[in-house]
Amino acid sequence: MIRLGVPSKGRLMEKTFDWFGARGLSLRKNGNEREYAGVVEGIDGVELALLSAGEIPRELAAGRLHLGVTGSDLVREKVAGWDLRLRELAHMGFGGADLIIAVPQAWVDVDTLDDLDAVAAAFRRTHGFRLRIATKYHRLTREFLREHGVADYQLVDSQGATEGVVRNETAEAIADITSTGETLRANGLKILSDGMIHSSQATLFKSNTAPWSDAHRATLDALEDKLGL
Amino acid sequence: MMPGPMGAPARAEAERLRAIFEATGAQPVDTSILQPADVLLDLYGEDIRARAYVTADPLRGEMMLRPDFTVPVVRAHMDEGGDPARYTYAGEVFRRQETDPARPIEFLQTGFEIFGGEPAQADAEVFATIAGALDRLDLRPSTGDIGILMAAVRGLRTSEARKAALLRHVWRPRRFRALLDRYSARTPLPAHKTALLAADAPLAGIDVLPGLRSRAEIEARIATLRAEAETPPLGEEETALIDMIVDLRETAPNVLSSLRDIAVDMPAISDAVTGLTRRLDALSARGIDVDALPFEGSFGRTTLEYYDGFVFGFQSPTRADLPPVATGGRYDALTRHLGQGRAVPAVGGVIRPELVVQIREGRA
Numbered sequence: 001m002i003r004l005g006v007p008s009k010g011r012l013m014e015k016t017f018d019w020f021g022a023r024g025l026s027l028r029k030n031g032n033e034r035e036y037a038g039v040v041e042g043i044d045g046v047e048l049a050l051l052s053a054g055e056i057p058r059e060l061a062a063g064r065l066h067l068g069v070t071g072s073d074l075v076r077e078k079v080a081g082w083d084l085r086l087r088e089l090a091h092m093g094f095g096g097a098d099l100i101i102a103v104p105q106a107w108v109d110v111d112t113l114d115d116l117d118a119v120a121a122a123f124r125r126t127h128g129f130r131l132r133i134a135t136k137y138h139r140l141t142r143e144f145l146r147e148h149g150v151a152d153y154q155l156v157d158s159q160g161a162t163e164g165v166v167r168n169e170t171a172e173a174i175a176d177i178t179s180t181g182e183t184l185r186a187n188g189l190k191i192l193s194d195g196m197i198h199s200s201q202a203t204l205f206k207s208n209t210a211p212w213s214d215a216h217r218a219t220l221d222a223l224e225d226k227l228g229l
Numbered sequence: 230m231m232p233g234p235m236g237a238p239a240r241a242e243a244e245r246l247r248a249i250f251e252a253t254g255a256q257p258v259d260t261s262i263l264q265p266a267d268v269l270l271d272l273y274g275e276d277i278r279a280r281a282y283v284t285a286d287p288l289r290g291e292m293m294l295r296p297d298f299t300v301p302v303v304r305a306h307m308d309e310g311g312d313p314a315r316y317t318y319a320g321e322v323f324r325r326q327e328t329d330p331a332r333p334i335e336f337l338q339t340g341f342e343i344f345g346g347e348p349a350q351a352d353a354e355v356f357a358t359i360a361g362a363l364d365r366l367d368l369r370p371s372t373g374d375i376g377i378l379m380a381a382v383r384g385l386r387t388s389e390a391r392k393a394a395l396l397r398h399v400w401r402p403r404r405f406r407a408l409l410d411r412y413s414a415r416t417p418l419p420a421h422k423t424a425l426l427a428a429d430a431p432l433a434g435i436d437v438l439p440g441l442r443s444r445a446e447i448e449a450r451i452a453t454l455r456a457e458a459e460t461p462p463l464g465e466e467e468t469a470l471i472d473m474i475v476d477l478r479e480t481a482p483n484v485l486s487s488l489r490d491i492a493v494d495m496p497a498i499s500d501a502v503t504g505l506t507r508r509l510d511a512l513s514a515r516g517i518d519v520d521a522l523p524f525e526g527s528f529g530r531t532t533l534e535y536y537d538g539f540v541f542g543f544q545s546p547t548r549a550d551l552p553p554v555a556t557g558g559r560y561d562a563l564t565r566h567l568g569q570g571r572a573v574p575a576v577g578g579v580i581r582p583e584l585v586v587q588i589r590e591g592r593a
Contacts, residue, residue, distance in 0.1 A: 080326075080327045080328065081327070081328050081329070081330065104438070104439050104440055104442070106432075106435045106437070106438045106439065106447070107442065107447060108425060108431045108432060108435065108447065108451075109425060109431070109447055109450045109451050109454060111419065111421035111422075112419065112421070114407065117404070118394070118450070118453075119442070119450060121394075121397060122446065122449070122450060122453075123442060123446070126446060127441065130274065130275075138278075139279075139327070142275055142276070142278065142279055143279075145275070146276055146279075148403075148404070149398060149401040149403050149404025149405075149407070150404075151274055151397065151398070151401070151404075152274060153274070153275060154270070154274070154275055155275055155278075166439045166440040167439045167440070169440055169441055171440075172440050172441060172442055188437070188439050193421070
């Protein structure tokens with residue numbers, strides 16, 4: 001059996017079910033609402049596992065799932081060397097969100113990473129510590145800023161309500177997910193014009209590390225036919 | 230299998246190398262494996278988190294598994310050592326690997342550090358001692374001198390603000406290039422800046438300022454941007470000279486003659502060029518074939534390094550897949566940074582014993 005992991009709740013689960021449904025595959029939870037296993041109808045040899053979207057990257061990388069649906073941002077953040085261990089089979093066209101860098105709107109002198117870097121240098125001289133950027137996407141943010149040669153900042157961990165940290169004076173800037181930018185604006189923040197770290201959407205991934213027997217491969221071929229991949 | 234330490238042969242090699250450094254009078258030293266994270270973070274910034282293992286102690290806060298010996302050895306010397314001094318050490322260092330699973334996360338380093346003394350002589354002694362210790366492995370040396378580029382930047386006929394910004398990014402070639410292009414007006418001012426500078430009162434209408442960055446700080450930055458906009462662009466000749474220095478890639482004698490030509494138009498690098506001449510003479514006196522010694526103007530310009538003068542490395546030409554077997558350089562500014570006002574000229578290098586054993590076995 002091929003193990004397919006999909007998000008276990010919310011809109012992401014519903015949209016995933018719809019996406020497979022539109023391609024002739026019906027995904028269902030087993031009877032009980034609390035059950036975290038399910039069935040796939042319309043193809044043989046695929047079993048369904050319902051997991052938190054945040055755990056799917058790890059399970060794919062470890063090879064405990066053959067296929068999985070999760071945000072492309074989560075895979076890039078959580079799986080080191082993800083493109084060696086996983087392959088993107090399909091961008092599913094929903095769950096879109098951008099990982100961006102935002103600063104206070106009042107910083108009229110700041111529009112680009114180049115400005116952020118200059119401000120970080122001055123901030124460190126003035127305040128004696130590095131400018132703080134709050135995020136839960138440490139790896140993606142750090143790689144992005146290193147790639148663009150931004151120095152003199154530090155990342156501080158923020159696992160929720162990240163838009164509020166500037167007002168609370170626990171950070172000067174944020175790196176966070178946004179879909180419309182409305183919450184950012186409401187919190188007096190603006191996105192840097194070149195501050196797009198990653199444009200994320202729900203993606204169907206294949207694990208390269210999972211066991212792929214001939215039977216598994218045949219099932220995958222049949223599935224890819226069905227999905228039009 | 231997880232690549233790991235290579236056991237007894239590598240340890241024996243580490244001790245053999247340390248004995249070579251001890252024979253020059255270096256004092257053996259040891260450092261704790263767990264180092265306070267704040268010193269390393271202050272020095273390297275956030276990038277160190279991608280390279281070093283961070284752990285936490287309930288009383289001492291964040292700690293790091295030592296990613297190298299140089300920083301703790303410099304701290305110990307600045308706290309209690311007298312000059313001149315020389316040290317050697319051998320032990321494990323720990324490096325996170327975020328991209329390449331084939332790279333080891335734990336390996337041995339044997340090092341040699343000289344504090345004080347005449348810089349050209351000390352540079353040559355560290356290089357020649359390491360070259361001698363690695364003799365018969367047929368390694369290819371690389372050399373460079375970040376001090377020449379820094380001297381060239383300091384000598385530019387432009388504002389101190391621009392020089393400071395360029396010096397801050399000497400180790401980040403991409404950002405350095407972007408700054409140079411902007412200062413020489415090769416890239417136009419972005420529309421956002423044009424509008425900001427045209428505004429009479431850019432901060433009008435901003436009543437609430439969230440966070441720690443104050444109105445005065447924003448006003449100061451706008452004043453800096455205005456001053457920058459009024460500073461004339463760097464001359465074509467000057468940026469061309471910087472480009473020439475960055476792109477140097479020749480044998481040491483040819484580089485020296487190019488640099489002497491450049492120094493005619495840019496006298497600011499004369500002292501650094503004299504320093505290079507002295508170093509090459511000292512290397513030659515120690516039996517190094519200086520005529521064949523490669524020199525690259527951009528060698529050692531990577532982040533997470535603190536070298537600000539002579540830099541060198543030794544790589545296996547037949548095993549280009551392996552990291553350099555030995556690396557080192559001069560780090561005068563690091564001693565000033567960690568010495569709280571006191572500074573000592575210092576130079577050092579490390580050898581990776583596992584790689585020595587690996588290359589030696591491959592040749593047997």
